[in-house]
Amino acid sequence: MTKTDKLLLQLYKQYRHELTSPVILPSVIKATSSSSSSNKSRFGFALQLHCLALKSGSNSYPIVSNALISMYAKFSCIPSVTKLFDTMLLRDVVSWNSILNSHILHAHFSKAFALLQRMSYSHYFPPNPQLTASFISVCARLRYFSFAKSLHALLIVADHNPECQQEHHNPSASVFLSTSLVHFYFTCHDSSMAFRVFDRMEIKNEVSWTAMVSGCAANLDDHAAFHCVRAMQTHGFEPNRVTLLSMLPASARGYVRYGKEIHGYAFRRGLHSDHHFSASLIDMYCKSRSGIALARHIFDASEVKDVVMWSSIIWTYARNGAGFEAIRLFMQMPEEGITPNFVTLLALITACTSLTSLKHGSRVHAYIIKRGFYSHTCIGNALIDMYSKCGFLVDSDRIFREMSSKDSVSWSSLIGGYGLHGYGWKALSLFHEMQDKELQPDAITLLSVLSACRHAGLVEEGQKIFEIAKKDSKLLKIEHYACYIDLLGKSGKTEAALDVLRTLPMKPSPRIWSSLMTACKIDGRLEIAEMLANQLITSEPLNAANYTLVSTVYAESGNWGGVEEVRRLMRTQGMSKCCGVSRIAVGT
Template sequence: MAVYEASASFNQRIKTLLSNGFYHQTFQLFRQLFSGNHVNIFSVLPSLTKACSSAQCHAFGTALHCLALKTGSHSDHVVSNSVISMYAKFMDTESARKVFDTMPQRDPITWNSMINCYLYNGYLTEALQTLKGAHLLGLAPKPELMARVVSMCGRNVCSRIGKQIHALVIVDERVQQSESVIFSTALVDFYFRCGESWMALHVFDGMDVKNEVTWTAIISGCTTNHHYDAAFACFRAMQAEGVIPESALIALLKACAESGFAKHGKEIHGYAFRHWFASSHNFSSALINMYCQCGESLHLAELVFEGSSFTDVVLWSSIIGSYAQRGDGYKALKLFNKMLGEETEPNHVTLLEVISACTNLSSLKHGCSFHGYVLKFGFSSHISVGNALINMYAKCGCLDGSIKIFLEMPNRDSVSWSTLISAYGLHGCGDQALQLFHEMQERGVKSDAITLLAVLSACNHAGLVTEAQLVFKQASADCKIQLTLEHYACLIDLLGRSGKLEDAMETLRTMPMEPSARMWSSLVSSCKLHGRLDIAEILVPQLIRSEPNNAANYALLNMIYAEHGHWLGVEKVTEIMKLQKVKKTNGFSRIEAVDERL
């Protein structure tokens, strides 16, 4: 009896340490007690494995698993379930699966743990297969688990599978999820991610209970899919319900920023000020972004920034990024220096904004200086920072710098390859861009729509017509990459520049979407280049109709008429510009002198 009481006391001490987050002290105490046989292994193993996963102590966690096997504790499903969850946090799905397969008995928690393991590590297919196995055994998964599955379907745009899960919930009586606010909210987010806004709104309207997360999901979804009026209508309905989450206000500010509704943004600012949201760092960051994107004076953004009680790295990154996006790179760099002067440590997001400022300035001098800062403080390991540096060097005219950054990167993603392909294209090195694209495919790096656009643009800059047509044809047949308006525009521009105007017109006629103003302008420019006034006169009405207030279109038409001696046409176009009150803006160029004394 005394031994039992001592064991219970030691177990309680271990659990107390774990609850307070003292993981390493817990491990030391466990070693001492285990060596003296003062601890009940079975009762503390689940808690210890959870501590290992939280502290990321892979070696100690594996040792605990071995101890469970040695003592026979693994035969208990509670212990094995905790081991599966531990391996999930270690991103060791193979070991978790071995534990799952060797368990003599599995309860619903076992199945949920294995499915969560796959979801946590991004293995959607394996998670769905395990979910199917659980369903065939008659086990009803929890709403939280089904919500995670649906959410991952949305992130991977697996609309068919997500819809099947939704249908299963409706028709199968064993799966009682329809009343779960967690699952229904996940469905709302899923349908928005898949571009089916009407279905998301239908699910939302059918919900009897809506929490703060639900309202945030509906407003964010409407904003992402550019349904701004619906987003504001949902906000008003949310106010009527008496629910005002900060996250929903931030999502609505994004709607104001994207739609240019500065007036509504100011109203939300005032509303937040009255309800004590304005002092939040995240809200202040969203306000700064909104004022900048709405075309408002950056004076308002600065007022928000200076009025913050505490300026952390998030706010600094927001204000620096705002100036960089508005084209005031010098101000962005000055703010970065001021940030360092106030001893606020930048993160990789801040660095991306500063690199963007250097890129917009086309300043190789500033870019090289900042690259030195990146190397000195160890930010070069961030893939996103490396990708931004590749782009910066390319746009500042230093292709060799881009290549060197790419080769020195310890890890690369598809963006890294795409950015260097774009760099080659920007400098007219189409053959090298194609060679890099083929190397990317050989290495098994998955290309996407951005990669394809980079390859087509490189071919366009270098005049590689046949190669571009072959790449476009392969992408069309592959069906893994969805061709967008930009892809067609790039191919049409290349065909037009190379004199294949009939092929360009045929591509324009057969494309599955409406042509953009850029496409019409590109074709008209090609007609001017190759002296095809007959085709240009057919295309011009479409061009003017697509952008009636763009002075560049009228100027292009004037040049075509002038080159062919059609002076009455020139006079007519000039009169139309006067009637439409269209004025041509002046162009400008910028150069950076090596010697500042020049």
């Protein structure tokens, strides 16, 4: 409560019998409810003011009733708010806005929308743009999409109704309201509608442009996001910190060159010292193998390093095959006074998995138990994967059985682990156990069980699972077809594999061409293998392993001219045959 409000209440209490006019009462009522803390004494005084308004007849004035509505709303007495509004003889636009604001603030969205519908039949519709925008933002946050869309429809109708009273600027053209609509439509993944609202805005500002950029990036439309940034600058608006932060995830998805431009732009604007921005830059660079050195440079140059930044740099090394450096950085964290969180530990488990190091993995497991992170489902899933890839399936199974909460990733990890080591029947048993528990397998689970059938040579079982999955067209991706074709090819069913290729509902991947070519080579169908070889080179021209595989096909068919041509192409592009590497851990 401000000093002015306190003084006003003191004066009123001294001269209360003389100050009962409808001009003074609203100010006193407002002062009573101005404090953020609602105590019983002030609420009692508020009730006295309401009684005084009733006794003096001041409640018949909308200005007094509106003040009472706001007062009861601040004291969270919503039934009193509703009753007071319903008994008002005269209502104005402030009355409607007050009752709507009360319901929105207290999350009574059904009642708020019912009031909006009632209001739409009056000449006071629509409410002020700030209130409407607030309602739409809340709907977006709580995913009440139908409410917000219905409100937008009412606003459009009101715009074309000449009888509607428009005390404020046209709300559909209001920057504040339109920006909320843009954000809402991106939230419900309706990008085309977001663009329509944005294009019809008479006035655009920095916030509305940023909403477009962040919305496109959040919906993975990276090309549109970068186009919006360029258009934003063309229209005289410079990207701000929020705009740049929203662009960094898009840059990490294959647009690292643009990410470097954003980095340079931010450096020139002095944002390089911004802690949050630095952490986002590290995250962007960590997703690009060529950006590891830059990510480390930003990390080392940062004056303040919190657990988020440490986790990001550890993820950088874990994802890019530098597991030992990730472990070394983790061991530095206690020295810097930083306590790892479960994200850090996930990165560390990933590092141990990439190294297939049981020695380090078991130590991390012990640390997780000691620190109480064992209850996290994602931690359990990562441990299952780590032990499986290290060949310790008994430990993977034990962790799986001990988990209090399992998701589809838990099942997929264990199924994939058994499949990887050739235990196809055990993987199938787990898959059927999952189905018996009425858990719906997702695309990853399906790929895990098909891979298990492929490793174990369980052709008939794999065919049954694939045919059942085909009934759900949304479940099957190109990876499933590639795995299934490889299963058929390795089992000598080359013609069946070619039939799958002929009916493939999507563009074949390099892995499909490679699997079929190998199958045809083994089956002695060298003419078809040579045709597939050309498709493989065309689909993935920069992969040296493909050229090596094609060369062996040509050699087996006696096409030495083809072999020489493949070698010439490799020399022209500066490629050489990749040597295989294996590694064992000593003393574990």
